[in-house]
Amino acid sequence: MAEEVKLLDFWPSMFGMRVRIALAQKGVAYEYIEEDLRNKSPLLLQMNPIHKKIPVLIHNGKPICESSIIVQYIDEVWNDKAPLLPSHPYDRAQARFWVDFIDKKIWATKGEEHEAGKKEMIEILKQLEQVLGEKDYFGGESMGIIDIALIGFYSWFYTYETIGKFSIEAECPKIISWGKRCLQNESVAKSLPDSRKIYDFVVQVQKAMGII
Template sequence: MANRVILLDVECSMFGMRARLALAEKGIQYERKEENLADKSPLLLEMNPVHKKIPVLIHDGKPICESLVVVQYIDEVWKDKSPAFLPSDPYGRAKARFWADFIDKKVYDAGRRIWSTKGEDRETAKKDMMDALKLVEVELGDDTYFGGDNFGFLDIALITFCSWFHAYEVFGNFSFEDHCPKLIAWAKRCMEKESVSKSLADPNKVCESLLLLGKNYGGVDQ
């Protein structure tokens, strides 16, 4: 079927949530297929033979992989549908891409270490997380969204991590609101958007999943 859109996804993945949110913002109808990463489907292995990861957007039979690439693809292919995710000027687009890459490198890595380690390593991960998010707060400034008055690319890149914040707090015994109140206020504004609230996973479900993973990684205190 021409223009058929399929998303290979995992409910609690912040990267899968990005694709769901981008599709919701553009109002694109699609078929969602939940993947089991412990037993990957033949379709996932066929569509993403390089990394074998989700999300994979399949548009008219052609796969698009990596979440930030998927979000940009959705923005470009359905450019006639509002809103536009990236700024119109090259510098604004470059900044948005820079900070999205920063989030994937610094915030994701620190979060992974919060739930998969203990003791001093976990304390270091918490500090790294706060240091990274405070820099992101500076980039937000006093704007409503990272795109100013418009919810856009960098908002999509970061808001899905907020579904994981509760789990990080449980593992690390700290509060994001105490350290990054401006960022939490931004997250609450984002969650008022129906596209966001319906695309993000339940934080409690994320926490339950991470508790199981944490036991395997040795990151859960016995």
């Protein structure tokens, strides 16, 4: 059966980026469908009626939702190359733990314009630097599910730093080196938007909302 793979996504979404990278790592061809989140398509509402959120992967007509669940699904379906989760159950549990940590903490640090928000973000990144240790990637010698979970966040660093007027590199140089290393992978380079484009988008949204 010919595989039909579609991705409902929104370009600045760090969660959408995860799915794009996972599909690229596996070499899966797919149709990218950009969503207008202010005017969600009937297809999105039909495919994710519970959360009504992107990203949604549609594989042979069936939807899979929630980015970290989608990445695990991709790893299980296209299991002939580029494993994204470790093979040992304990290592898999650890990988899932840190992905969950990133999921929970990313949204807790919305306040990058405030001192407490900046401090919390730096603390989270320092914790992740300890997990990375001396490895090239969280996945070891190649990118794994933790790398994929975090790298979209990295593409927002320029925006956080510019708006919040602080330097992540000064505090967390290892994470910055890691991000640059990830970007040397074609699957990442072609899946992440330009950091400045994200910044311009955020400024535009803030203006439209009357924040600045």
